[in-house]
Amino acid sequence: MTNKLRTPAVAAALALAATGLLPATAAQATPREHRQTRDCAGLTVSEGWYGDNKARLDRLMADHCRTKGDKPVAVFDWDNTVIKNDVGDATFYWLLRNDRIRTPRHGDWSTTSRYLTPEAATALGEACPAGVRTLPTATDTDCADQLLSVYGNGTTTGGKKAFDGYDHRRIEPQYAWLAQLLHGWTTRQVRSFAAAARAENLAAPQGATQQVGSSKVTGWVRYYDQQRDLIRALKASGFDVWIVSASPEPVVDVWARGVGVEADRALGIRNTTEHGRLTSHLKGCGGVRDGEDRMITYIDGKRCWINQEIFGVRGPAAERVQPADRRQVFAAGDSDTDISFLRDATGLRLVLNRNKNELMCRAYDNGDGRWLVNPMFIEPKKRKTAAYPCATTGYTAPDGTAAPVRRTDGSIVPDQQDTVY
Structure with missing residues (x-):
């Protein structure tokens, strides 16, 4: 999936860009020579x-x-x-409605995500049956509800935090968990699941909902x-x-x-x-190795x-x-x-x-x-009536705490009004 590397830009543009996220230079903004715009x-x-x-x-x-x-x-x-x-949501709902989520290895839910809390692993183990190849989520409401809550809310149905201990600028464990719950299937099979969910959601009328466990969830995509x-x-x-x-x-x-x-x-x-099947571990990027599951x-x-x-x-x-x-x-x-x-x-x-x-x-x-x-x-x-809290809590730090939004030079972005709606 890799393209050839780009040819070097002019020295001035490179020097400025190397300093960080600077506005594009005049050299970058100006159209290159020999353009043929009429076609x-x-x-x-x-x-x-x-x-x-x-x-x-x-x-x-x-x-x-x-x-x-x-x-x-x-x-x-x-x-x-x-x-x-959201096509991830649409696929997850389809998986639950069609009994396509595999039971984790040895029935241990902590194997599905290194960030899953012990409370969430216990709740899932109590709600979902062990000793079956795929979970009967189309009919087992308790299991479906627990999976849906952990994925959609980041909490158990009892309100306990489901994920913890991650870099909030590199990974969202709830999103990653959907991919990790595809363990045991081949890429081709997952594509077939996605295609089935796609057909249903495109055919459904705008605003449609669907029943998953005891919840009504979004049932359409456009x-x-x-x-x-x-x-x-x-x-x-x-x-x-x-x-x-x-x-x-x-x-x-x-x-x-x-x-x-x-x-x-x-x-x-x-x-x-x-052996040709997806695991609950993820490919890495940059300095993160495959299987470390620290960046998506x-x-x-x-x-x-x-x-x-x-x-x-x-x-x-x-x-x-x-x-x-x-x-x-x-x-x-x-x-x-x-x-x-x-x-x-x-x-x-x-x-x-x-x-x-x-x-x-x-x-x-x-x-x-x-x-x-x-x-x-x-x-x-609709228009957001209150200003965006840029100067105080608009930024989420890697540890999950709220902080001011800062420009590249370190200055704080002032609160902003919503003007395009």
Whole structure:
């Protein structure tokens, strides 16, 4: 999944980029010579775009169209960025409704995640039967409810914390747990599960719910026409378009084809394998080895996986911000989970407003003028009446504590008002 490394940029751009997340230089922003913009694609879907966002995206594509040399890179988050709702959730619900979660090895739930608390492991062991190959979650409400609570809420049904002891900028154990619960299945089988869930959720009417255990949960997903159009136009303009998601990679592979992105351009949580079947351990990135389970495609982990798989950066260097010529030109996201790879983009950064604190603090602060904020294309959020708490608690530290959002130079981002809704 690795592209050739990018050709060196001008010395001035490299020197500035090496200092960290600085605004793009004039050399980066200026279109390269020998562009042929008259044949370049533009956006055809106008509805849903806020202000001059469509015009600026069209200009970005025109500026980079038919670039000689390596293709410029565009990276999209998936859930609630390219589609409405969450394909990881949709797949998990399908697994529960169809008895597709395997009993953990020796019935020991702590083997499914190194971050699972003893209280959660005990609760799962008490709620779910041992000695069966797959759990009867379609009919066993207690087991389904416990799994759903641990995955969806991060707590047991009794309110006990389910995960602890992790770096909050590198991994979200709840997201990782879905991939880890796929242990025992082959990648091909997981893709078939995802395809079945996809068919159900696309066929369901907007707003539909489904019964999982004793709960009613979301039962529909839709592709955003605007994002499908944008991906088409970027590809036609010569961009190398990638998806990076905190859902399991085989699941993302299935869904990404619906917007013309093939599996070799979709990054998600990767399991290690044993005898051709997925294990409960995860592939590593940067300085994290396979099986250590300490980093997934989440916040800083997304940066690492992009640097490693798209730009060919190996070892601990993949965890760091790269020179401008080895970073994506365009990025799109909707959540704090996307903040690192969005900040790395040298051209434009499209944010769908879901009222997420750190992301909206940085997008509205917009120090280099390259952030585009847009309401969600389906069921947009209402205006957040209170200011985003950027100066106090908008940032989540690696230990999970709240802190001020800071710019690259260390200055604190002031509280921001919600103006795009």
